[in-house]
Amino acid sequence: MAILVYVEHDNAHLKAENLKLVNAASKLGDELHLLVAGKGCQAIAEQAAKISGISKVLVADNAVYEHQLAENIAELVAELGKDYSHVLAAATTTGKNFMPRVAALLDVAQISDIIKVQSADTFVRPIYAGNAIATVQSEDAIKVITVRTSAFDNQDESGSATVESIDLVKENSLSSHVSAELTKSERPELTAARVVISGGRGMQNGENFKLMNGIADKLGAAIGASRAAVDAGFVPNDMQVGQTGKIVAPELYIAVGISGAIQHLAGMKDSKVIVAINKDEEAPIFQVADYGLVGDLFDVLPELEAKL
Amino acid sequence: MKILVPVKRAIDYNVKVRVKSDQSDVDLANTKMAINPFCEIAVEEAVRLKEQGKAEEVVVVSIGSKACQEQIRTALALGADRGIHIETEQSLQSLQVAKLLKKVVEEEKPDLVILGKQSIDSDNNQTGQMLAALCGMPQGTFASRVVINGDSIEVTREIDGGLQTVAIKLPAVVTTDLRLNEPRYASLPNIMKAKRKPLEVKAAGDFGVELSSKVKLVKVEPPAQRQGGVKVADVAELVDKLKNEAKVI
Numbered sequence: 001m002a003i004l005v006y007v008e009h010d011n012a013h014l015k016a017e018n019l020k021l022v023n024a025a026s027k028l029g030d031e032l033h034l035l036v037a038g039k040g041c042q043a044i045a046e047q048a049a050k051i052s053g054i055s056k057v058l059v060a061d062n063a064v065y066e067h068q069l070a071e072n073i074a075e076l077v078a079e080l081g082k083d084y085s086h087v088l089a090a091a092t093t094t095g096k097n098f099m100p101r102v103a104a105l106l107d108v109a110q111i112s113d114i115i116k117v118q119s120a121d122t123f124v125r126p127i128y129a130g131n132a133i134a135t136v137q138s139e140d141a142i143k144v145i146t147v148r149t150s151a152f153d154n155q156d157e158s159g160s161a162t163v164e165s166i167d168l169v170k171e172n173s174l175s176s177h178v179s180a181e182l183t184k185s186e187r188p189e190l191t192a193a194r195v196v197i198s199g200g201r202g203m204q205n206g207e208n209f210k211l212m213n214g215i216a217d218k219l220g221a222a223i224g225a226s227r228a229a230v231d232a233g234f235v236p237n238d239m240q241v242g243q244t245g246k247i248v249a250p251e252l253y254i255a256v257g258i259s260g261a262i263q264h265l266a267g268m269k270d271s272k273v274i275v276a277i278n279k280d281e282e283a284p285i286f287q288v289a290d291y292g293l294v295g296d297l298f299d300v301l302p303e304l305e306a307k308l
Numbered sequence: 309m310k311i312l313v314p315v316k317r318a319i320d321y322n323v324k325v326r327v328k329s330d331q332s333d334v335d336l337a338n339t340k341m342a343i344n345p346f347c348e349i350a351v352e353e354a355v356r357l358k359e360q361g362k363a364e365e366v367v368v369v370s371i372g373s374k375a376c377q378e379q380i381r382t383a384l385a386l387g388a389d390r391g392i393h394i395e396t397e398q399s400l401q402s403l404q405v406a407k408l409l410k411k412v413v414e415e416e417k418p419d420l421v422i423l424g425k426q427s428i429d430s431d432n433n434q435t436g437q438m439l440a441a442l443c444g445m446p447q448g449t450f451a452s453r454v455v456i457n458g459d460s461i462e463v464t465r466e467i468d469g470g471l472q473t474v475a476i477k478l479p480a481v482v483t484t485d486l487r488l489n490e491p492r493y494a495s496l497p498n499i500m501k502a503k504r505k506p507l508e509v510k511a512a513g514d515f516g517v518e519l520s521s522k523v524k525l526v527k528v529e530p531p532a533q534r535q536g537g538v539k540v541a542d543v544a545e546l547v548d549k550l551k552n553e554a555k556v557i
């Protein structure tokens with residue numbers, strides 16, 4: 001039986017996560033079908049059809065799917081999913097929102113946040129903020145899975161799958177979209193960036209986050225934050241890196257004024273190279289940092305920008 | 309309005325868990341346990357709605373071993389009115405928990421169920437969404453703001469791109485994110501009062517729900533340890549190392 005993969009998009013852009021998501025799905029070793037659900041999403045489907053290893057892209061293009069609300073998207077995916085061995089989505093806030101509903105409708109478990117495919121029924125996932133790594137085996141007829149995309153490589157884009165419209169309209173009278181307040185940024189997305197520089201409570205206020213702009217510009221970096229910085233209102237919630245925020249694994253992660261609580265480490269400790277800048281030489285962040293610099297960030301950041 | 313709040317007993321968030329040497333599971337013997345932080349936020353939200361006169365009753369429910377009653381008492385001390393303990397020694401997975409909670413929903417008929425978005429042990433982030441689907445209810449997950457508007461609620465959700473506000477019809481499920489509220493501390497008089505609040509105990513086996521899951525734990529290992537690196541003397545050395553040693557810039 002084939003594998004169904006839910007494509008992450010906002011009707012205008014195909015999200016970078018999809019390449020990694022399909023890479024994870026390709027390790028299951030069967031025919032791959034993508035599902036693009038949304039409104040006016042034909043162009044997304046054409047683009048998704050280029051991802052290597054896909055045989056078919058299904059498009060459910062209808063106004064009822066515009067905001068990809070969990071209530072009817074789950075019904076759509078569950079109905080299609082009945083004919084598949086696996087249903088996968090990225091462990092983004094979209095995937096986390098509707099996929100457990102799909103699992104419940106299919107009366108199967110959901111396996112959350114996998115970081116490795118061991119075989120078609122055995123998967124590896126972090127638990128306890130990444131302080132333990134569990135291997136789980138599922139005997140469910142349909143495996144419903146969310147994928148931690150940061151743990152997988154990008155799939156090539158040299159394919160040419162067929163695109164097929166599906167006429168399956170699930171009305172939704174239970175919920176409706178009211179408004180969105182999206183953070184606008186010219187920078188790369190946190191979860192896709194090659195370099196991430198994050199600030200913590202040590203930044204003291206939102207204004208001081210500007211000290212990181214020049215460095216981020218020079219390195220092509222995304223800017224992230226600890227929970228303390230978000231809770232204090234320095235920066236928006238979507239910048240939070242950690243167990244309960246975004247999980248990142250860039251080539252280079254620079255933690256500035258962040259102590260290194262386990263919940264923060266859970267979101268960044270798989271980065272290739274970690275730099276910590278902190279005035280407290282005992283800060284736990286230094287235990288995971290490849291390069292630690294003990295110093296006052298207000299001296300270090302301007303100097304770093306100048307020397308890059 | 310009646311609010312049901314499922315709360316989970318979980319490892320204290322300050323504690324770093326260890327893996328058993330036989331790799332069968334994590335070792336929770338003598339580990340400090342607490343109410344899962346997201347559930348504490350859920351209790352706080354429900355109690356605030358009651359204090360604002362928008363809800364009449366807040367019922368908490370916890371599924372697990374006898375020890376869960378500690379967390380139910382904590383929730384009662386924070387202001388919940390009564391507790392239900394569904395006792396089982398089996399460690400249940402989210403779908404099974406959601407099926408038991410559905411039975412409680414059928415019995416209690418709450419207008420709103422508020423859960424945590426995630427338990428910090430399994431890191432599943434599933435139960436609320438599963439419960440909503442099983443009950444045919446809408447959901448407002450990862451909530452940072454909840455406003456009641458008659459027979460519907462507006463929920464502002466923390467999403468990857470920022471914030472989204474949805475309107476959902478009651479009865480509904482909400483799951484809490486970190487910034488929904490800041491939970492209060494239970495005062496000593498309230499802790500004393502909580503001891504006298506009603507707590508009903510039921511056996512999980514009596515609900516007619518299949519409690520075993522088709523997902524088996526094969527093994528649990530410690531994560532790959534990072535080698536602690538070096539301290540650099542100054543910015544110049546840092547830049548040099550990043551360029552010439554790590555070759556990442």
Ligand SMILES: Cc1cc2nc3c(=O)[nH]c(=O)nc-3n(C[C@H](O)[C@H](O)[C@H](O)COP(=O)(O)OP(=O)(O)OC[C@H]3O[C@@H](n4cnc5c(N)ncnc54)[C@H](O)[C@@H]3O)c2cc1C
Pocket residue numbers: 199200201202203225226227228229240241242243244245246256257258259260261262263264267277278279280283295296297298321345346428
């Ligand atoms: C349920 C739950 C979920 C959580 N999820 C997350 C999560 O997803 N992500 C997350 O990050 N946290 C999370 N946390 C919070 C986590 O436990 C910590 O509280 C948080 O990470 C601390 O942020 P911080 O390091 O910025 O602040 P602090 O711990 O206060 O550290 C600030 C650091 O800045 C340094 N500093 C101060 N001034 C300067 C200066 N001038 N120059 C240099 N250094 C300076 C200090 O030495 C200190 O080490 C969660 C907590 C709970 C309970």
Ligand SMILES: Nc1ncnc2c1ncn2[C@@H]1O[C@H](COP(=O)(O)O)[C@@H](O)[C@H]1O
Pocket residue numbers: 313314315316317344346347350369370371372402405422423424425426427428430431432433434435436
């Ligand atoms: N055993 C349990 N008893 C009561 N509530 C639970 C239990 N397990 C999970 N929950 C609820 O579901 C939420 C999400 O848990 P999870 O899906 O396991 O990450 C928790 O914050 C609780 O509100």
